[in-house]
Amino acid sequence: MSAADARDAIVRAHHEEWARVVAALTRRFGDLDVAEEAAADAFATAVERWPADGVPPNAGAWLTTTANRKAIDRLRREGKRDEKHKEAQMLRDDDPPEPTGPIDDERLRLIFTCCHPALATETRVALTLRMVGGLTVAEIARSFLVQETAMGQRITRAKSKIKAARIPYRVPSSDDLPARVCAVLAVLFLIFNEGYLATGPDTDPVRPGLTAEAIRLARLIRALLPHDGEAAGLLALMLLIDARRTARVSATGELVTLAEQDRGAWDTALIAEGHRLVRERLRSGEPPGRYQILAAINAVHTSARDVRDTDWSQVVALYDQLVHLDASPIVALNRAIAVAELDGPEVALAAVDRLSDRLAGYHAYHATRADLLRRLGLGRQSRLAYDQAIALAGNTAETAYLTRRRDQLGQAGPGDPRQP
Known part of the structure; x- marks a missing residue:
């Protein structure tokens, strides 16, 4: 060999x-x-x-x-x-093992061990990404936008605390589940994201093993909590995103954006299942949570046969709901991308620029600015933003896409008032 x-x-x-x-x-x-x-x-x-x-x-x-x-x-x-x-x-030891919880799945038990409420939420997520997702400390640090050494120390302290507190290795009882499930869902989504858009220069741009594992575990959580709206919402969200996976990277290893994807290559069975879960949650009449709203946004995207058929007003309205639940700058950035389709790139750029202090180290912020500036004809500024996005991007397919878009830019004209 x-x-x-x-x-x-x-x-x-x-x-x-x-x-x-x-x-x-x-x-x-x-x-x-x-x-x-x-x-x-x-x-x-x-x-x-x-x-x-x-x-x-x-x-x-x-x-x-x-x-x-x-x-x-x-x-x-x-x-x-x-x-x-x-x-x-x-x-x-030939003795039978002690009961370990309602579902006999070692990886699920490991997730719940790492997501014990004795640990801070961010620490739970980081530890599980390391122990279950197999991500490196550097990859996890990039996800949290922190230094690698700080993340390594956080994970080490978490393992020590689990050992000292003798936190049990089991799926908790039904009474204990609510205190753990939010962090578990957050971990599963981050594991899924690392599989869907993997980071690291020596990593394949897509890691289907991770996405499949995240979906498998999300199904188990859904079985544990059949009436939990967010468990259903997360599963629907993963299915609707994963349905587009085969169309997301070109044969040459370059990212293919949603607008450019071959929608005929999408997995219709996964889309149908995701849509069914979204409709089920809508019929429940309960106020939607974060994952349910994100699933609904993806349902709108996957309902359109062509990007021109996308109901952008509905997408923006859903993001407006999401902002009330999660006022993070990343949600605001994604809302601005939808606003660009509805109200134009100039309105969106103003919203994006207001996020500069909080997202300066986030590659998608600079990639979004680059695209909006390109659409406004501000070539030189767009090129600078692409340079920043490329320097920060950790996915090889995304870097290839951003590089091509930057290289396609013409020279900014003399009428460009924002030329440096």
Whole structure:
């Protein structure tokens, strides 16, 4: 087997098996640090052995077995205390496991462990992205717009707190679910987003393994909470976005925007299921939450056979509802994009410019400004905004798209009043 083939197999296994391996080790050893380090050691061993020995027929089982051995070796090296030796013997424990919750899914239990209310909400999300999503600390830091060192410290403290507080590894009882579900839904959406538009220079632009895992777990949450509007809304949102995945990146590896996508390539079954969930929530008569509104926005987009048929007034009205629930600058930015289609780029640009202080480090802010400036004929300013967006973008397909759009710009004319 060539080194390149082995590397591809390891990358694929990491995307597909990381959460399963970490969850299995966490259940057995009850320690997130042991689980993470042993899983990482197992993948490092794969890097050494698979090019020479070949990829095993069941990569997940090979990685789990190897990681278990690594964990036991580590505990024995450290373990001069009786308790450590007991932990190391767990591999041969034939006693039936204790009940772990209403749904027998190790990865879901791991998410609820990481999303315990004893941790701050942002910390819950970051820890779960690391332990379940397999994202690097750098990728998580970019999602939160913070420094990598600060994010690493946050994750380390969270694992220590779980260990010290002996937080149980289980899906909580129905009485405990409401305190956890908001953070769990937020984590699933971030995992999905990392799969749909992956970050990192050496990462595939789309990671379908992550999107599929997020959708699978969202279905389990929906089964746990059949009457929870936000659980249904998140599932609908994921389905409606994932339905467009195959049309989102071109054959040359460049991002394809919604307006330019081949709508005939969209997955009609996923769209139908997402629309059904949106209609179900509308019929409930309950006030919609954040994910339900986002799902409704995507339902409008996926209802239009052509981008020119999009009901932009309805999209803006839905964003107006969302702003009352989530007044974040990113929501305001997305609303401005819709306003550009309804009221024109000049009105939208004024709204976008008001977000400069809060979104200066966010690539989509500069990409949006670049497009609006381009539409207004302000070529030189548009080019500068594209340069900033390209410098900040972490997705290879998005970088390729932004570069092409920048390079297509003509020289700004003498009438451009905003030329620097």
